[in-house]
Amino acid sequence: MTTLTEQPEKGFRLSQLIYDTRYRSLTIQVVATILLVSIIYWLIANTIANLAALGKEFDFGFLSSRAGYDINQTLIEYDNSMSHGRAALVGIANTLLVAFLGCIMATIIGVIVGVLRLSKNWVVARLMAVYVEGFRNVPLLLWIILIFALMTESTPQPRDFREGGSASMILWDSVAITNRGIFVPSPVFHSGATLFGIITLLGIVAAYVYRKKSLQKQLLTGEPPVSLWIVMVSLVAGLAAVFVLQGFLLPGEQSFNPAITLNSPELGGFNFTGGLQLRNSLIALWFALSLYTGAFIAEIVRAGILSVSKGQTEAAFALGLRPNRTMNLVILPQALRVIIPPLISQFLNLTKNSSLAIAVGYMDVRATLGGITINQTGRELEGMLLLGSFYLLISLLISSGMNFYNNSVKLKER
Amino acid sequence: MKKTVLLGALTVAGLAATAASAATLDDVRARGKLNCGVSTGLPGFSNPDANGNWQGFDVDFCRALAGAVFGDGSAVEFVPLTTQTRFTALSSGEIDVLARNTTWTYSRDTDLKLDFIGVNYYDGQGFMVPKSLGVSSAKDLDGATVCIQTGTTTELNLADFFRANNISYEPVPIETNAEAQQQYLAGACDVYTTDASGLAATRATFEAPADHVLLPEIISKEPLGPAVRHGDNEWADIARWTLNALISAEELGVTSANVAELAAAPTTNPEVNRLLGTEGELGAMMGLDAKWAVNAIAAGGNYGEIFERNIGENTPIGLARGLNAQWTEGGLIYSAPVR
Numbered sequence: 001m002t003t004l005t006e007q008p009e010k011g012f013r014l015s016q017l018i019y020d021t022r023y024r025s026l027t028i029q030v031v032a033t034i035l036l037v038s039i040i041y042w043l044i045a046n047t048i049a050n051l052a053a054l055g056k057e058f059d060f061g062f063l064s065s066r067a068g069y070d071i072n073q074t075l076i077e078y079d080n081s082m083s084h085g086r087a088a089l090v091g092i093a094n095t096l097l098v099a100f101l102g103c104i105m106a107t108i109i110g111v112i113v114g115v116l117r118l119s120k121n122w123v124v125a126r127l128m129a130v131y132v133e134g135f136r137n138v139p140l141l142l143w144i145i146l147i148f149a150l151m152t153e154s155t156p157q158p159r160d161f162r163e164g165g166s167a168s169m170i171l172w173d174s175v176a177i178t179n180r181g182i183f184v185p186s187p188v189f190h191s192g193a194t195l196f197g198i199i200t201l202l203g204i205v206a207a208y209v210y211r212k213k214s215l216q217k218q219l220l221t222g223e224p225p226v227s228l229w230i231v232m233v234s235l236v237a238g239l240a241a242v243f244v245l246q247g248f249l250l251p252g253e254q255s256f257n258p259a260i261t262l263n264s265p266e267l268g269g270f271n272f273t274g275g276l277q278l279r280n281s282l283i284a285l286w287f288a289l290s291l292y293t294g295a296f297i298a299e300i301v302r303a304g305i306l307s308v309s310k311g312q313t314e315a316a317f318a319l320g321l322r323p324n325r326t327m328n329l330v331i332l333p334q335a336l337r338v339i340i341p342p343l344i345s346q347f348l349n350l351t352k353n354s355s356l357a358i359a360v361g362y363m364d365v366r367a368t369l370g371g372i373t374i375n376q377t378g379r380e381l382e383g384m385l386l387l388g389s390f391y392l393l394i395s396l397l398i399s400s401g402m403n404f405y406n407n408s409v410k411l412k413e414r
Numbered sequence: 415m416k417k418t419v420l421l422g423a424l425t426v427a428g429l430a431a432t433a434a435s436a437a438t439l440d441d442v443r444a445r446g447k448l449n450c451g452v453s454t455g456l457p458g459f460s461n462p463d464a465n466g467n468w469q470g471f472d473v474d475f476c477r478a479l480a481g482a483v484f485g486d487g488s489a490v491e492f493v494p495l496t497t498q499t500r501f502t503a504l505s506s507g508e509i510d511v512l513a514r515n516t517t518w519t520y521s522r523d524t525d526l527k528l529d530f531i532g533v534n535y536y537d538g539q540g541f542m543v544p545k546s547l548g549v550s551s552a553k554d555l556d557g558a559t560v561c562i563q564t565g566t567t568t569e570l571n572l573a574d575f576f577r578a579n580n581i582s583y584e585p586v587p588i589e590t591n592a593e594a595q596q597q598y599l600a601g602a603c604d605v606y607t608t609d610a611s612g613l614a615a616t617r618a619t620f621e622a623p624a625d626h627v628l629l630p631e632i633i634s635k636e637p638l639g640p641a642v643r644h645g646d647n648e649w650a651d652i653a654r655w656t657l658n659a660l661i662s663a664e665e666l667g668v669t670s671a672n673v674a675e676l677a678a679a680p681t682t683n684p685e686v687n688r689l690l691g692t693e694g695e696l697g698a699m700m701g702l703d704a705k706w707a708v709n710a711i712a713a714g715g716n717y718g719e720i721f722e723r724n725i726g727e728n729t730p731i732g733l734a735r736g737l738n739a740q741w742t743e744g745g746l747i748y749s750a751p752v753r
Contacts, residue, residue: 070583180603363587
């Protein structure tokens with residue numbers, strides 16, 4: 001019989017991996033890493049095996065083959081003989097357009113509503129609350145479809161604009177609101193347009209510099225600056241004078257000869273031709289995205305304003321500032337520091353939500369690359385990967401841009 | 415070492431999971447019902463009725479297939495799919511067969527890895543316009559706004575047709591037939607284009623069908639047929655011969671009314687006997703019951719019965735047999751011999 005007395009073990013025992021705090025965290029990390037790597041490996045292996053079983057290979061060659069389908073709204077040149085890659089670019093341009101327009105309008109709506117919701121006027125404050133709660137708590141897709149349906153069902157068809165029809169154009173026969181979109185005049189640039197553009201730019205720069213100088217003078221001397229209104233009105237008046245007189249300025253032409261003219265839409269055949277068509281799909285998507293995201297931004301703005309202590313307002317009032325100047329000069333600049341970070345994620349949400357576009361037939365990148373191209377070529381995996389990387393890239397760009405802006409307005413701590 | 419073993423085990427598990435999906439018939443049997451991909455609603459072809467039961471030409475093919483596999487035509491789960499989701503649903507295994515008025519084309523057969531098992535409706539792309547527009551030919555459609563379902567062959571044909579005729583149009587992409595109908599009736603597009611059968615089916619549901627005309631041009635060949643995944647030949651055979659059995663049954667005069675009687679005992683016609691399993695071992699060759707064709711026909715009738723009940727001249731859709739008559743009647747519907 002061997003001895004039963006226990007010898008204290010000095011070496012390493014396996015149970016120490018779990019019970020010894022020196023090793024436990026290491027064990028957990030190693031196990032978690034192995035699990036994670038195995039899951040990823042399994043996913044990839046499964047994908048490869050399934051693709052092989054279907055006889056498909058991973059290949060991006062489809063991007064250069066002929067697309068064969070048409071797209072209604074093309075910001076860059078495109079026709080159906082161009083490639084799937086080009087069609088994807090057209091979709092990307094359309095996505096960026098609606099995201100850009102949406103972010104601007106959502107911000108404007110959000111700031112106005114956020115401020116108004118804090119209004120002392122009971123009716124205004126409640127109305128804004130109804131708007132915010134209504135839009136925040138109903139899915140975006142419903143708003144997109146609702147606005148689109150309203151625009152399609154309540155506006156006249158182009159053929160109603162014919163002689164004796166029930167509808168007519170507005171604003172001196174220059175704008176037609178139809179159930180296919182709003183047709184507005186488009187600018188046509190003639191030979192003098194470049195010159196006029198340069199003069200306009202110079203005018204704006206001059207006005208900006210002048211205004212800035214007078215503001216600096218105010219800081220030094222206390223003299224009231226030139227009113228912004230006066231600067232803007234004189235700028236517009238000056239440019240208008242140049243626009244009217246430009247025919248007389250150039251040698252050899254002694255008459256009114258505008259460098260920029262308008263091309264008004266006219267009813268021809270089935271549709272309005274000429275001018276610019278803002279399709280209902282774009283307008284519905286743009287408005288729905290702006291109103292929906294605007295409701296969230298309004299809450300962010302309200303929270304930002306409330307975060308500025310009441311003493312600031314009272315101090316500004318004590319100095320004799322009027323309420324709107326208090327808001328613009330004292331409250332909002334401080335509130336911005338709280339507002340900007342959550343605002344970034346709202347912009348990202350809006351951009352990603354624009355992929356609901358296909359619901360109203362707006363041809364964004366989800367509809368071209370992620371829809372028709374995938375369907376015609378059967379490249380689901382490749383198409384979805386491309387689509388995912390596009391949204392990832394665009395989100396990272398927006399957030400880095402906004403972070404840059406955030407760094408410039410945030411509290412400088414020294 | 416442990417890590418390698420674990421990874422190896424996971425890989426084997428992953429491969430095993432994929433290998434199992436190859437035999438569709440076994441999967442279907444284990445599940446107890448057939449998953450059939452249909453449209454989200456096209457009257458006459460696949461459309462839920464007032465009680466939520468799917469009805470239509472494509473739906474009846476699925477019921478016949480379920481009849482052949484299970485002996486019960488109701489063992490089908492219908493999965494409504496848009497034009498954009500249909501192929502992914504099939505290749506991912508979400509459905510076993512796609513019966514969704516889908517055109518058989520070269521690239522779908524090869525590049526998209528589908529297997530079309532035959533043609534159950536010979537169609538072509540047409541145009542529908544309101545009568546009040548006064549248009550009599552598709553070539554007069556210069557500048558028109560056209561509603562199309564995205565992800566279809568019609569979208570490509572449309573682009574080709576307008577390009578070939580050097581006229582322009584504005585496409586309005588739409589996801590489902592119901593949306594297209596709503597847009598077209600609201601006047602948001604001048605023209606609706608899809609397969610001529612689909613146009614007739616859609617027009618039949620309008621309040622005033624007579625106010626809309628189908629233009630005379632048929633701009634494409636659209637052979638519509640059920641499709642299965644590429645690579646499972648046994649399952650493709652079952653689907654193909656179910657369709658052939660329905661077509662042969664019409665040719666041989668076997669209907670849902672007399673199929674039970676004819677299958678009870680061998681008849682004098684050996685072709686009927688082979689089809690109905692009273693002679694030979696044809697069902698076993700596909701791994702099915704000897705009465706597979708009897709059950710398929712009993713589920714909804716032969717090809718002619720299915721056609722007449724869902725889209726024939728006595729229905730609101732009112733399509734003539736035309737190209738879809740039996741070859742003996744001057745049409746293109748023709749089954750390979752069951753022997």
